[in-house]
Amino acid sequence: MSDIAATASGKGHKDENFPVASLFAPRHRAAVLAFYDFVRAADDISDHATLPGDQKIAMLDRMEAALLGSGEDIPVASRLRAELAERGLEPRHAQDLLIAFRRDVTQLRYRDWDDLIDYCRYSAMPVGRFVLDVHGEDRARTWGPNDALCAALQIINHLQDCAKDYRNLDRVYLPQDILAANGAGVEMLAAERASPQLAATLRALAERTQELLKESAPFADLIADTRLAMEVGAIQRLAETLTARLRVADPLSEKVHASKRQYLLTALAGAGTTLLRRLVSPRVAAASVAP
Template sequence: MTNAGDTTAGELRSGKGHKDENFPVASKIIHPRHRALILAFYNFVRTADDVADHALLNDQTKLEQLDILEAELLGKGDSQPEAVTLREALAERGLSPRHAQDVLTAFRMDVTKKRYDTWDDVIHYCSYSAMPVGRFMLDVHGEDRATWVASDALCAALQINNHLQDCGKDYRDLDRVYVPLDALAEAGASVEMLGADRASPQLLQCLQALARRTELLLGESRALSTEVKDTRLGLEISVIDMFADKIVNLLKVRDPLSERVHLSKQQMLGYALSAMACGLFRRVTGQASTVRHVSGGA
């Protein structure tokens, strides 16, 4: 068993990087002056996430590692490169570490909380795990905080998409269930059904109902890409929005325990080009993003 003092958090990384995510991270759409800071934030968050999910660390050690990351983010030490790099990048831009600290709260919840009773409980988790990421991006670009409302909805939808995509793996590997227990009960499903190779009719009913509810969240975020002032950021949001739509459409009709509910790299490239073209057209013409991408396939 690894102890917190034996290694740095970065040495516990899973190997997953920013190019492996379901959404663009500091892509070439974003202005180059912002990319280093965004990647510093991503590397800090990814490191903390991998600590919380690490198979060989006990819960106490995970929490100690997360505490060390936060302490060094706030200037109390220099042993964690990811924390130091983000601290210096934030200081250079005069930005607060608050959003990174909020995400650490979510990872502590991952260690200590394995079940969520209601949809509202899951949204509360998203308010720490996902919403701060969007708020950070908006702050980096100097956007008005009025944009936080739509951003929060988009980020929560992205997070819940991910929960539904990985519901079987999260249960089997981590005994972690983000599917609300009341939603399972209402459909006549159980937590244990998440461990099967194929979803039962009851579980599939529950998961697809949650996907439809997530689609409503995406509807609440539809104006974000045109609300932001920064054109590059707006185009990036258009891409993320389209990816989220395509994934939620898969989740509405497929079984995440037995069928593919992720986008391929080729699909992501094609959708990104389409989203940027549509996003640019909306910005040039002043049209709000009011039409959702409703195709049911990938």
């Protein structure tokens, strides 16, 4: 087993908070899963609890070299490179994610909201952009709302896992200026439950996330591919549900991830609503395929 394979967490696409390739047509699923497997391997490197930082960076550099075909044979990189070549796609989205994973090694704090969104530009937005490119969707129509939704999903994960990230990796994605404005400090993340100051910070960030989700609300109706639109509708509904919960829940002492039953019902509601709009509203269907 290679040193890169040895860092694997064992987590797969079915363990994620949001759907991964669940509704995609078979012709797209292989590319999406190859992308996921590459990103999962790189994420496991950056999140490894005991590897030194310089070793993590070196391994991520090797992942990129393998993706570009100029380094050793790393299976997850080779599979993604083959899928990209078959579809005539560039590796830029995977490379952007590698920038984020390197940043996870070297940057443990974020100044403000803009600093956090810049991180999301590399850590989250490329995922949706890749899926859109695989489906041949119009970048001009879809990348804006995609970026808002992907940033929201990333920040939801940051809020859910804020205590774990701090305790295990000393990473704090909560912007320093918002913490300070509420009289909170990063050390409060080590407590068994959120202090009033930390709770106010988390609530403020959940509210900012709700604004992102307002920006992404039209996304599903801008997508030509109906299956992909349903997937996005499911993710949008799940994100809205989790963000509403994060406004009132304490991720330090409460479970804020959706249960399997909640996940399924919420996702089905979002996907079904998206499909229903296409069936009953000719304007929505027409907008989704307009040039």
